[in-house]
Amino acid sequence: MKNHFYAVLAISSILLCVSCNFADSVVANYHYSIGSSKRKSGNLEEAILEYSKAIHSNKKHHKAYASRGSAYFDLKDYPNAINDYSKAICIDPKNAEVYTYRGRTYYECDSIELALADYNKAIQLNDKLAIAYYQRGLLRFTNKDLAGGCEDFKNAADLGDEESTETVTKYCKEFL
Numbered sequence: 190m191k192n193h194f195y196a197v198l199a200i201s202s203i204l205l206c207v208s209c210n211f212a213d214s215v216v217a218n219y220h221y222s223i224g225s226s227k228r229k230s231g232n233l234e235e236a237i238l239e240y241s242k243a244i245h246s247n248k249k250h251h252k253a254y255a256s257r258g259s260a261y262f263d264l265k266d267y268p269n270a271i272n273d274y275s276k277a278i279c280i281d282p283k284n285a286e287v288y289t290y291r292g293r294t295y296y297e298c299d300s301i302e303l304a305l306a307d308y309n310k311a312i313q314l315n316d317k318l319a320i321a322y323y324q325r326g327l328l329r330f331t332n333k334d335l336a337g338g339c340e341d342f343k344n345a346a347d348l349g350d351e352e353s354t355e356t357v358t359k360y361c362k363e364f365l
Contacts, residue, residue, distance in 0.1 A: 217247035224256060233260045251280040255287045262294055270294045285315035293324055304328055319348035326353070330360075339364040 224239030240257035243250050258273030274291035277284065292307030308325035311318055326341030339361035345353035357365070 214247055217243040217250050217253065219243075220246065221250065221253050221256070224253070224260075228256065228260050228263075233264050236260045249280050251277040251284065251287075254280065255284070255290065258287075258294075259290060262290070262297075265297075267294050267298050271298075283314055285311040285318050285321060288314065289318065289321045289324055292321075292328075296324070296328055301328065301332060317348060319345040319350040319353065322348065323350055323353050326356070335360075336364045 220239045220243035224236045224243060227233075227236035227239055237257055237260045240253045240260065243253035244257070247253070254273045254277035258270045258277065261267070261270035261273060271291060271294050274287050274294065277287045278291065281287070288307045288311035292304040292311065295301075295304035295307060305325065305328060308321050308328065311321035312325070315321070322341045322345035326338045326345060328338075329335075329341060330338030339357065342353045342356045342361060343365055346357050
C-alpha cells in the first residue's frame with residue numbers, strides 16, 4: 190500500500206509539472222499573439238510589452254524574442270534588437286531568418302563584418318532564404334562589391350524575390 194501511495198504521488202507530481210508547463214506555454218502564446226497583432230497595427234510599444242509577457246511566461250519562447258527584437262528594430266532601438274535576436278539565436282541556433290534580422294540590425298549600426306557573418310550564417314543554414322541573399326547583396330553593393338552584390342541579387346531573384354529581380358534588371362547586366 191505504501192508503494193502504491195508513492196507511485197500515485199509521483200504520477201501526480203509529474204502531471205502537475207506537465208500541466209504547469211502547458212499553462213505557461215498557453216499564456217506565452219496568448220501574449221505572443223496579442224503582441225503580433227499590436228505590431229501589425231503599428232503599436233510597437235504595446236507589442237513589446239506583450240512579447241515581454243510571453244517571455245516572462247516562457248523564457249525559451251524564441252519567436253517572442255525575435256518578434257520583440259523586430260519591434261525594437263522598427264523603433265530604431267538597435268542595441269535591444271540585437272540583444273533579443275541574440276537570445277532567440279541562443280534558443281534556436283538553426284533559425285536562419287533570425288540571423289538575417291540580426292545581420293540587418295548590425296548593418297544599420299555600421300557593423301559590416303558582423304552583418305556579413307550573420308548573412309553568411311543564414312545562407313549556410315538555409316540556402317533557399319531569398320531575404321538573406323538580398324540583404325547580403327545590399328551590403329556588398331553598398332560596399333563596392335558590385336559583382337558579389339549582383340550575384341546575391343540574382344540568387345534572391347531565382348528564389349522568387351521580386352525586388353531582387355528588379356535590381357538585377359536595372360543594375361546588374363554587366364556583372365552577370
